[in-house]
Amino acid sequence: EIVQAVEAALGATPRPLAGKRIIVTSGPTHEPIDPVRYIANRSSGAQGTAIAAALRDLGADVTFVTGPASVPPPDGVDIVRVETARDMRDAVLNGLPAEAGVFAAAVADWHVANAAERKMKKDGSGKAPALEFAENPDILAEVSGMAAGRPALVVGFAAETNDVVAHATAKRDRKGCDWILANDVSEGTGIMGGTENEVTLISAEGPEVWPRLGKDEVAKRLAARIAEALT
Amino acid sequence: EIVQAVEAALGATPRPLAGKRIIVTSGPTHEPIDPVRYIANRSSGAQGTAIAAALRDLGADVTFVTGPASVPPPDGVDIVRVETARDMRDAVLNGLPAEAGVFAAAVADWHVANAAERKMKKDGSGKAPALEFAENPDILAEVSGMAAGRPALVVGFAAETNDVVAHATAKRDRKGCDWILANDVSEGTGIMGGTENEVTLISAEGPEVWPRLGKDEVAKRLAARIAEALT
Numbered sequence: 001e002i003v004q005a006v007e008a009a010l011g012a013t014p015r016p017l018a019g020k021r022i023i024v025t026s027g028p029t030h031e032p033i034d035p036v037r038y039i040a041n042r043s044s045g046a047q048g049t050a051i052a053a054a055l056r057d058l059g060a061d062v063t064f065v066t067g068p069a070s071v072p073p074p075d076g077v078d079i080v081r082v083e084t085a086r087d088m089r090d091a092v093l094n095g096l097p098a099e100a101g102v103f104a105a106a107v108a109d110w111h112v113a114n115a116a117e118r119k120m121k122k123d124g125s126g127k128a129p130a131l132e133f134a135e136n137p138d139i140l141a142e143v144s145g146m147a148a149g150r151p152a153l154v155v156g157f158a159a160e161t162n163d164v165v166a167h168a169t170a171k172r173d174r175k176g177c178d179w180i181l182a183n184d185v186s187e188g189t190g191i192m193g194g195t196e197n198e199v200t201l202i203s204a205e206g207p208e209v210w211p212r213l214g215k216d217e218v219a220k221r222l223a224a225r226i227a228e229a230l231t
Numbered sequence: 232e233i234v235q236a237v238e239a240a241l242g243a244t245p246r247p248l249a250g251k252r253i254i255v256t257s258g259p260t261h262e263p264i265d266p267v268r269y270i271a272n273r274s275s276g277a278q279g280t281a282i283a284a285a286l287r288d289l290g291a292d293v294t295f296v297t298g299p300a301s302v303p304p305p306d307g308v309d310i311v312r313v314e315t316a317r318d319m320r321d322a323v324l325n326g327l328p329a330e331a332g333v334f335a336a337a338v339a340d341w342h343v344a345n346a347a348e349r350k351m352k353k354d355g356s357g358k359a360p361a362l363e364f365a366e367n368p369d370i371l372a373e374v375s376g377m378a379a380g381r382p383a384l385v386v387g388f389a390a391e392t393n394d395v396v397a398h399a400t401a402k403r404d405r406k407g408c409d410w411i412l413a414n415d416v417s418e419g420t421g422i423m424g425g426t427e428n429e430v431t432l433i434s435a436e437g438p439e440v441w442p443r444l445g446k447d448e449v450a451k452r453l454a455a456r457i458a459e460a461l462t
Binding site: 110126133 | 390
């Protein structure tokens, strides 16, 4: 880190993203069921955190909107902590305008519409209280479709457990984003919660398979591509 | 810690629980919805971890059955890591016989009966897939009601958000355990996930209100009471 700081001070590290604002979302969201229970997902926030750090290293002003992740957020970025998908949407819209948005968070698709203010209890019937779900805001689609103030580059993620490229290509079309970074999170890959990632970058040009890399290396590669695209 | 180790070596610390096996459960459980989503609760595992450490300090052989907690488990205990309530039950039964059981885990009441093997997706209908719930095993009631091999002392916990003593007293009767340590986890108390606890010990003699104490102090007090009861 000292070497990096000295290199940066001396101008030895190129900072192609200097002066560019980029929003990065990261981590899981937690959707309350009652005061003590919630629905979560297995995202550790590791990939989003690495991307924010890599963009910062290229000089970007990073706004880092993070759910309750298990890895600590990076230094040198603006951190906005949120819990639910609805909170995350508000934080993203507050963080605009930005030159790019990288939506790496594993946002819950649904929240519990009838979340209870008191702890739910077993009533002796053996039946669970019925949970009613409502769709969460689709942050990626909303930002991708903005009529005014859309970031020049919108990057989404697709965590799939099967037919990764087909699902992710369809997701890119459906959401209207520019790129999708797709990966296979099925059990046994060790990716979700792990240190490595194996991604396919899907753009208008089609899928581009990247080798299995450390999440830091995936982040550096993506940051370099973002710098190319924005400059 | 050095002082403690030296005192222990010199026999300066009384070890009234030497040779006694005690099972302690701790932390939340995670109940899968699909490969990436799960239902969790806000238990940090701090109180259960402190109790296991306090019992160990009094000489007990502690089997520590822990869900995915955010605080690290104590040293010097047998650690059994589990995820779901069903796994926790199996680990507890495997850990018997024991002189006492302290069931501090925040065990989910229900699991998702129709958990999916593939990641659930939005189908465009705006409707969430219907989750069907099934009741989890009631570890506290099951161990409390064992015809043979029941621990001499079974201690349960009640995390309540209202009418704490009434709910916890009813819980003690319903479960058939010896003691309930009850607390108020409603928002604003700062107990769930915090460092302090304010508990009421409910036994056959009725409720005994303890002052607000650090979770370590609550643990020491409980361990001392357990030592009294078992010796």
